[in-house]
Amino acid sequence: MANRPLPKLDAVNRDFWTGGEQGELRIYHCGDCGTWVHPPRPVCRNCLSENVAPEAVPGTATVDTFTINHQPFMRDMEVPFVIARVALDGAPGVFLTTNIVNCPVEDVNIGDKVKVTFLQEEDVWLPLFEKIGEDA
Amino acid sequence: MADSEAYITGIGQSEVGVRLTRHPLLLTVDAVKEALDDAGLTIDQIDGVSTYPGRMPIFLGFSPIGADELIDALGIKPTWYAGGGEISSQLGAVVEAVGAIKQGLARHIICFRTVYEAAALSRPEEFPPMRRDRVDGGQQWTAPFNAISAANWIGQFAMRHFRKYGMTREQLAQIALTDTANSAKNPRALVREPLTMDKYMSSRMISEPFCLYDCDRFTDASTVLIVSAGDALGEVKTTPVRVAASAGTVERYSWDQAEWVAAYPTGRDLWKNTDYTAEDVDVAQLYDGFSFNAVTWLEGLGFCKVGEAGDFLEGGKRIALDGELPVNTGGGQLGGGRLHGFGFAHEAVVQLRGEGGERQVANDPKVAVATSGGGPLATALLLAKD
Numbered sequence: 001m002a003n004r005p006l007p008k009l010d011a012v013n014r015d016f017w018t019g020g021e022q023g024e025l026r027i028y029h030c031g032d033c034g035t036w037v038h039p040p041r042p043v044c045r046n047c048l049s050e051n052v053a054p055e056a057v058p059g060t061a062t063v064d065t066f067t068i069n070h071q072p073f074m075r076d077m078e079v080p081f082v083i084a085r086v087a088l089d090g091a092p093g094v095f096l097t098t099n100i101v102n103c104p105v106e107d108v109n110i111g112d113k114v115k116v117t118f119l120q121e122e123d124v125w126l127p128l129f130e131k132i133g134e135d136a
Numbered sequence: 137m138a139d140s141e142a143y144i145t146g147i148g149q150s151e152v153g154v155r156l157t158r159h160p161l162l163l164t165v166d167a168v169k170e171a172l173d174d175a176g177l178t179i180d181q182i183d184g185v186s187t188y189p190g191r192m193p194i195f196l197g198f199s200p201i202g203a204d205e206l207i208d209a210l211g212i213k214p215t216w217y218a219g220g221g222e223i224s225s226q227l228g229a230v231v232e233a234v235g236a237i238k239q240g241l242a243r244h245i246i247c248f249r250t251v252y253e254a255a256a257l258s259r260p261e262e263f264p265p266m267r268r269d270r271v272d273g274g275q276q277w278t279a280p281f282n283a284i285s286a287a288n289w290i291g292q293f294a295m296r297h298f299r300k301y302g303m304t305r306e307q308l309a310q311i312a313l314t315d316t317a318n319s320a321k322n323p324r325a326l327v328r329e330p331l332t333m334d335k336y337m338s339s340r341m342i343s344e345p346f347c348l349y350d351c352d353r354f355t356d357a358s359t360v361l362i363v364s365a366g367d368a369l370g371e372v373k374t375t376p377v378r379v380a381a382s383a384g385t386v387e388r389y390s391w392d393q394a395e396w397v398a399a400y401p402t403g404r405d406l407w408k409n410t411d412y413t414a415e416d417v418d419v420a421q422l423y424d425g426f427s428f429n430a431v432t433w434l435e436g437l438g439f440c441k442v443g444e445a446g447d448f449l450e451g452g453k454r455i456a457l458d459g460e461l462p463v464n465t466g467g468g469q470l471g472g473g474r475l476h477g478f479g480f481a482h483e484a485v486v487q488l489r490g491e492g493g494e495r496q497v498a499n500d501p502k503v504a505v506a507t508s509g510g511g512p513l514a515t516a517l518l519l520a521k522d
């Protein structure tokens with residue numbers, strides 16, 4: 001899937017998009033109340049504390065839902081592929097939109113256990129996920 | 137009729153088509169003229185303008201005409217105007233107007249939505265597209281994963297509904313089948329040929345579980361609603377339709393953080409400030425940019441329980457023109473065209489006035505609901521003929 005739109009890096013999102021260089025999936029975490037804050041912001045959405053900072057999470061997740069995209073919405077888009085929303089382990093309440101890769105699209109299901117694998121594109125490390133287990 | 141209430145007193149619509157060559161400002165003027173003639177008002181009686189999302193120079197086809205441009209083009213002298221994307225979806229522009237009317241800030245407000253994506257995309261030399269650059273804002277969390285289309289996002293909610301409650305593609309198809317059965321009877325609609333189940337089931341997939349016919353397509357058109365003050369009804373010639381209640385909410389704006397779509401809290405809230413209930417609704421215009429959006433409105437507004445829309449839709453009889461809850465009588469967006477929310481309120485007024493012609497529902501409908509929004513933003517309007 002060449003030609004992906006890439007995020008514009010800034011002060012707040014840089015850790016999320018570059019943590020993959022060190023093999024880390026980094027999510028903002030509130031040091032006061034423990035809330036995981038995503039999308040990353042310099043304030044906690046639960047207690048309004050400014051004591052928030054990126055922290056590495058385990059990188060495993062569960063497929064919450066997904067779709068198989070068949071339509072080439074952009075030039076050079078190779079289809080079909082899976083777009084999924086995954087619930088991150090270790091960061092309650094945080095979901096990521098991602099792709100489930102390295103398996104046939106029809107093998108993906110809600111409830112599948114997945115783990116992160118990073119795809120570098122320019123200065124960005126995209127967190128993609130691959131299956132490590134079936135729906136329990 | 138209470139002086140403090142707000143009423144829809146005029147409706148208008150331009151030609152509805154794909155890749156039209158008439159300039160989007162002229163389409164807007166066509167719709168304004170029709171609405172003024174309908175209401176029996178003149179332009180110098182208009183003192184307010186409201187639109188969604190306002191001027192968006194970065195993507196000309198999505199919102200080619202802003203409130204400022206229309207005001208200037210028509211020589212309107214507004215005492216109040218508004219246009220913005222950060223409101224509760226398209227029909228939020230009507231909610232804003234109702235609020236302005238109730239505060240006495242204006243007497244007759246033109247609410248409009250002009251769309252020109254089909255034309256603009258086909259003629260980039262006239263309507264230069266958005267410059268391709270890195271993405272920021274909410275898009276950065278989805279676009280890098282090639283989740284480009286809203287079909288990818290709403291499709292995921294639909295997939296979860298399918299797996300959790302067992303809705304089938306045949307049940308979902310009833311939205312598109314009903315829409316096109318109705319649009320075939322609407323002289324202005326984009327689609328004039330009713331869809332068949334075979335054609336639906338054999339069409340190509342876009343983003344599972346959505347096939348081609350679950351997705352609306354770019355349309356060029358302008359739709360206008362005039363919202364008037366109760367104490368100004370003596371100036372209009374039409375049967376006024378009262379805005380009996382409204383609601384608008386936002387879910388987590390980051391789509392992937394939202395538990396559900398905003399249709400659910402919006403549908404629940406609509407009934408808080410009115411004595412009407414879902415059982416009083418005679419005709420429902422449910423936003424269907426994707427067929428599944430209409431499913432979330434059916435459940436969100438309480439026409440059936442959460443998870444039971446599949447059964448409700450089974451066979452399509454309940455939502456047909458002669459069913460217990462006629463839905464999307466003008467064709468919705470899948471049949472009528474992607475009028476981007478405003479078509480639903482327009483059609484609700486047509487039905488309440490009994491002006492639907494071949495597609496008019498029987499038994500003199502008194503109460504209608506019109507909705508817009510399908511993701512993080514949603515608006516519902518309850519319209520009543522007193």
Ligand SMILES: [Zn+2]
Binds near residue numbers: 031032046047049
């Ligand atoms: Zn906190």
